Amino acid sequence: MDQSVTTNLGSTVLAALGDAVNDVRIFRDEVTLITTKERVLEVLQHLRDVQHFEMLTDETCVDYYPREPRFGILYQLYSLSRNIRVRVKVMLGEYERTIPTACGVYTAANWLEREIYDLFGITFDGHPDLRRIMMPPGWEGHPLLKENPVKVEEVAFSFNRNRIDAEKPYARE
Amino acid sequence: MGLEQKLGNMGVVTTSLEQAVGWARSNAIWPMLFGLACCAIEMMSTQASNYDMSRFGMELMRASPRQSDLMIVAGRVSRKMAPVLRNLYDQMPDPKWVIAMGDCASCGGVFNNYAVVQGVDEIVPVDVYVAGCPPRPEALIDGILKLQDKIKKEPLTKWQ
Ligand code: SF4
Numbered sequence: 324m325d326q327s328v329t330t331n332l333g334s335t336v337l338a339a340l341g342d343a344v345n346d347v348r349i350f351r352d353e354v355t356l357i358t359t360k361e362r363v364l365e366v367l368q369h370l371r372d373v374q375h376f377e378m379l380t381d382e383t384c385v386d387y388y389p390r391e392p393r394f395g396i397l398y399q400l401y402s403l404s405r406n407i408r409v410r411v412k413v414m415l416g417e418y419e420r421t422i423p424t425a426c427g428v429y430t431a432a433n434w435l436e437r438e439i440y441d442l443f444g445i446t447f448d449g450h451p452d453l454r455r456i457m458m459p460p461g462w463e464g465h466p467l468l469k470e471n472p473v474k475v476e477e478v479a480f481s482f483n484r485n486r487i488d489a490e491k492p493y494a495r496e
Numbered sequence: 497m498g499l500e501q502k503l504g505n506m507g508v509v510t511t512s513l514e515q516a517v518g519w520a521r522s523n524a525i526w527p528m529l530f531g532l533a534c535c536a537i538e539m540m541s542t543q544a545s546n547y548d549m550s551r552f553g554m555e556l557m558r559a560s561p562r563q564s565d566l567m568i569v570a571g572r573v574s575r576k577m578a579p580v581l582r583n584l585y586d587q588m589p590d591p592k593w594v595i596a597m598g599d600c601a602s603c604g605g606v607f608n609n610y611a612v613v614q615g616v617d618e619i620v621p622v623d624v625y626v627a628g629c630p631p632r633p634e635a636l637i638d639g640i641l642k643l644q645d646k647i648k649k650e651p652l653t654k655w656q
Contacts, residue, residue, distance in 0.1 A: 471610065
């Protein structure tokens, strides 16, 4: 992408939104707007209506444990009319795992936020239907949090396979 | 012009009922379509003309569990899919068999994580495990032939 476009985008958004945007980071022509959870809807609304970012390509979450603030919520926006992309990022602390829903601005956020809720346990205020989407309904916990172990089963080698086999649940007829 | 005149004197062949039933069962297995992941592609090519599973009396892949005897679990089973798989297994009429095709179905394979069942033997009883990621069609056919041998040896009292 033309480098001036990204630089311009950063400065125009910063000028229009003022202190709603804490920081603008540009890395390899990718623009990231850092904002807070109180102002994020305002920023998204502005990007959609004024800057013509019509499409929410993805909304996701990162667990930066043990860093604090621990969670990063990311909104990836795409402008079909201008063919440019922008990323909005909100940091959430360990004990504030909640953020206003973006469903009112982008309808596409509905299922994406359900996914974040399912895998990270972040709740979205005002979400119309906050249920699990990936894991079975009775699942306990949120599997992508860093406190979960990476592996669920010990890897079997010749020295421990008999013990693992004895502990493993087997189905009956 | 009876059959005897055409074929000569065939005499009488005696066998046990168990063997006759085992032979019949093993040569008319109807597998259920149960492709779950990448292994399903190999299962399809096992069916297709290059490898041609119908040579072993298995040309009919049934889309319904009510009509099938063999469940080839081809691919990884997620935790969410596990109750569905068990449900389908319960719907199959006896006698029924299960082949775990590929590493994922046998033991979880490379997916040692929260989302994937670590081997379908946690959910349904497995008769034959076929190793490979994915197994070649020859390997699946070998597994099926092994299963046929197993069926031939099964006592009648097993399925009551
Ligand atoms: S064993 Fe390999 S090919 Fe088969 S489902 Fe697993 S990853 Fe795919």
